[in-house]
Amino acid sequence: MTYHFDFGWLIDSLPVLLKGIRITVQLILIGAVFGVALGIACAWVRALGPKWLKPVVATYVELIRNTPFLIQLFFIFFGLPSLGITMSELTAANLAMVVNLGAYSCEIIRAGIQATPRGQFEAGASLAMTPFQAFWYVVLVPALQRIWPALSSQIVIVMLGSAVVSQIAAEDLTFAANFIQSRNFRAFETYIVSTLIYLALAILLRQLLAGLGWMLFPRKASR
Amino acid sequence: MSLIAITEVKKRFGDNEVLKGISIDVAPGEVVAIIGKSGSGKSTLLRCINGLETIDEGSIVVAGAQFLPDEVHLKALRLKVGMIFQQFNLFPHLTAGGNVMLSQMVVKKTPKKAAEAVARKMLDRVGLAHKFDALPDELSGGQQQRVAIARALAMQPIALLCDEITSALDPELVAEVLAVVKELAAEGMTLVMVTHEMRFARDVCSRVVFMHQGRVHEIGAPEDVFANPRTPELRQFLGVQ
Numbered sequence: 125m126t127y128h129f130d131f132g133w134l135i136d137s138l139p140v141l142l143k144g145i146r147i148t149v150q151l152i153l154i155g156a157v158f159g160v161a162l163g164i165a166c167a168w169v170r171a172l173g174p175k176w177l178k179p180v181v182a183t184y185v186e187l188i189r190n191t192p193f194l195i196q197l198f199f200i201f202f203g204l205p206s207l208g209i210t211m212s213e214l215t216a217a218n219l220a221m222v223v224n225l226g227a228y229s230c231e232i233i234r235a236g237i238q239a240t241p242r243g244q245f246e247a248g249a250s251l252a253m254t255p256f257q258a259f260w261y262v263v264l265v266p267a268l269q270r271i272w273p274a275l276s277s278q279i280v281i282v283m284l285g286s287a288v289v290s291q292i293a294a295e296d297l298t299f300a301a302n303f304i305q306s307r308n309f310r311a312f313e314t315y316i317v318s319t320l321i322y323l324a325l326a327i328l329l330r331q332l333l334a335g336l337g338w339m340l341f342p343r344k345a346s347r
Numbered sequence: 348m349s350l351i352a353i354t355e356v357k358k359r360f361g362d363n364e365v366l367k368g369i370s371i372d373v374a375p376g377e378v379v380a381i382i383g384k385s386g387s388g389k390s391t392l393l394r395c396i397n398g399l400e401t402i403d404e405g406s407i408v409v410a411g412a413q414f415l416p417d418e419v420h421l422k423a424l425r426l427k428v429g430m431i432f433q434q435f436n437l438f439p440h441l442t443a444g445g446n447v448m449l450s451q452m453v454v455k456k457t458p459k460k461a462a463e464a465v466a467r468k469m470l471d472r473v474g475l476a477h478k479f480d481a482l483p484d485e486l487s488g489g490q491q492q493r494v495a496i497a498r499a500l501a502m503q504p505i506a507l508l509c510d511e512i513t514s515a516l517d518p519e520l521v522a523e524v525l526a527v528v529k530e531l532a533a534e535g536m537t538l539v540m541v542t543h544e545m546r547f548a549r550d551v552c553s554r555v556v557f558m559h560q561g562r563v564h565e566i567g568a569p570e571d572v573f574a575n576p577r578t579p580e581l582r583q584f585l586g587v588q
Contacts, residue, residue, distance in 0.1 A: 246399055247436035247495075251450035251502060252425035254418055261453050265440040342440050342482050 133308040134317065137300075144300025145321060147214065151296060152283040152329065154218050159225025159282070160275070164264070166230035171237040172259055181230070188227035194288050196220050201292045217289035217296070225282045232274050236267035269341040276333040280326050287322075297321060350375045350537050351396065351428075351506060356405035358391055365391050367561040368405070373506070378538045380548035380569070383558035384584060389541045392558070393508050396539065397428045410505055426454075429499030433511040435491040437483040443470060443494045444479040447501045455502070462501075469497035473527050489520030493527055500531075507531065509540035525551075545585070549573050557581050 134141075169181045188196065200223075201216040211219070240263050248258025268275070290299035301318035305311040349372035358366035365388045373379055381389040394400045396407055398414055398421045407414040412423045437446050447466035451457040457465070470476050473493040483491055492512055499507060509528065513521040525544065529551050532538055542548055548555055548569060555572040557565040559580045565572055576582045 241434075241436075243432055243434050243436040244438070246430075247432065247438070248450075249399060249421075250397055250425060250430035250432075251498070252422050252454045253450060254422070257453050261449055262438050266438075269440065342442075 127312070129313060130310055131313055131317075133304070133310055133313075137304045137308070140300045140304055141297075141317070141321075143295060144297035145325075147295050147299075148283075148286060148297040148325065151214075151217055151221055151286045151289065151294075152279070152325075155221030155225055155282055155286070156279050158222040160229050160233075160279070162222060162226030163229025163233050166226060167233035167237055168259060170230065170234050172255065185227045185230050188224055189231070193220070193224055193285055194291060196224060197289060197292060213289070213292050213294040216292060217286070217294040220289070221282055221286060224285075225279065228278050228282075229275055232271050232278060233267065235274075236269075236271035237263060239270055240267055265340065269337070272333075272337045272341070276330060276337070279333060280329055283329055284322065284326060297325075349373055350377075350410055351539065352406075352408045353392075353396070354406045354408075356392070356395060356407060357403050358388075358395060358400060359403050365561050366395070366402075369558075369561075369563055370405075371556060371563065371566070373537060373539060375505075375537055376535045377554060378532045378552045379540070379554045379556060380552040381539065381541045381556045381558060382543070382545070382548060382584070383564075387558040388561045389558045390510055393430075393510050393539065393541050396508055397425050397430050399430075422454075426502065427504055428506045428508055429502055429504035430508045431492070431495050431499055431510065431512045433514050435483070435488070435495045435515070437491050437494055437498075439483050442480050442482055443475060443486065443497075446483070446494055447498045450498070451501055465501050466497070469501045470494070472500065473497045474523075487520060488516045489523045492516065492524045496524075496527055496531075506537040506539065509538060509542070511541050511543065513542070513544060545573070557584065559584075 166181045166185065169177045170185070197216065197220040200220050201211075201213065204210070244262055245258050248262040249255070253261070286296060287298040289296050290302060293299065297318060301314050305314035308314065351373035353369055353371045356366055356369045357364065369392055371379070381392065383389045391400055395402050395414070396409065398416070401416050402414065409424055409427045412427050413420060414424055438449065441449060444463065444466045447469055448459070448462040451462040451465060452459060467476060467479060470479055473496050475490060475493055475497065478486060478490060478494070483494070486494065513524050516524065521544070525547050528538065528540070532551050552569050555567065555569045556563055557572060565576065565578055565581050572581070573585065576585055576587065
């Protein structure tokens with residue numbers, strides 16, 4: 125048996141595909157920026173923050189890290205309306221990704237903070253900085269530098285995991301691929317194309333994160 | 348009037364009382380060396396003076412700033428006393444200049460340009476003007492410690508605490524750091540230093556405090572303390588018969 129590849133559908137489906145790519149890229153950009161910001165805030169609480177807030181953040185982190193992403197997404201999109209909180213598919217998808225990455229990045233960033241030598245906090249304190257100033261200006265950047273590869277991987281994982289938002293009809297790349305193959309009956313080719321796009325996006329994202337690290341963290345002039 | 352007044356300070360770590368009632372007054376411009384065996388409480392005492400450790404009893408007052416364990420009092424105290432550490436504790440993500448500028452900008456809200464001018468002046472003072480853009484990783488231990496001194500000086504403290512600042516240095520780098528400290532002493536800076544450099548203590552310091560088991564065991568001018576140790580503990584510490 126031979127299989128005849130047919131990519132003729134590609135041109136007609138291009139607008140749908142491009143929209144899918146745009147939504148996926150948008151999801152990951154918003155997810156990464158706000159997710160990591162949430163992760164930094166939560167990591168600060170868990171490592172250095174006020175005692176009363178720690179159990180709150182710990183509950184959030186463990187709840188998210190020990191339940192499936194798909195269920196979190198369903199909970200936000202289908203569950204919350206029972207409480208009168210409704211939102212569009214895309215907003216729900218964005219929120220789910222921020223909440224999910226926030227929990228995972230919290231633990232990664234916390235590891236970076238806790239690996240900081242005590243002398244760094246003491247040096248900040250001896251220069252009359254408040255504990256929060258010492259965290260923000262002294263501890264945070266080296267802490268992020270320590271865990272940057274792990275954090276980058278987590279962001280890529282969340283980007284790939286974003287494929288499940290098609291389940292609530294958020295029109296991302298996976299949604300587009302499903303839509304296209306249900307019209308052209310060319311599942312093999314359609315998923316080859318979408319796989320290659322995901323691969324390209326993931327590689328691009330890793331490069332972007334590596335570049336961001338290159339800008340954020342100091343480098344020796346000799347290197 | 349004394350600049351640093353330490354009165355009956357007691358400090359416990361659990362059941363272990365490491366400071367058992369310390370009283371020392373430091374006059375403006377004095378250079379005081381604290382010597383003693385490890386575990387005698389000398390580093391703890393120094394760390395209490397700028398509030399890195401809390402105290403259980405007694406009082407510490409630096410130029411009118413009382414040590415109380417809340418943010419406002421701690422900040423007032425720490426603006427008056429700078430501290431230099433054994434491990435330098437430079438901020439690894441900032442250049443030498445950035446290290447000296449940061450606390451000026453964050454704590455004193457000095458504009459960047461002014462902070463940079465101060466940083467250049469202070470780095471020049473420790474002989475490292477040309478290393479403004481170097482990262483800590485690119486500096487030798489002695490250079491890093493001199494940057495740490497410049498960083499403390501940039502906050503214009505009225506006293507400096509030095510916690511074994513040459514103990515982590517290779518022998519050939521000790522001299523360049525001590526030279527800077529000696530210069531500061533000559534300019535009238537008040538210094539309290541925990542040190543193992545006995546020759547330096549003898550040559551530069553105006554008073555020597557020998558601590559033993561959480562107490563001030565002997566105190567006096569270096570000539571007296573080093574030439575005529577009165578107690579067997581100090582004699583043993585100095586290795587004289």
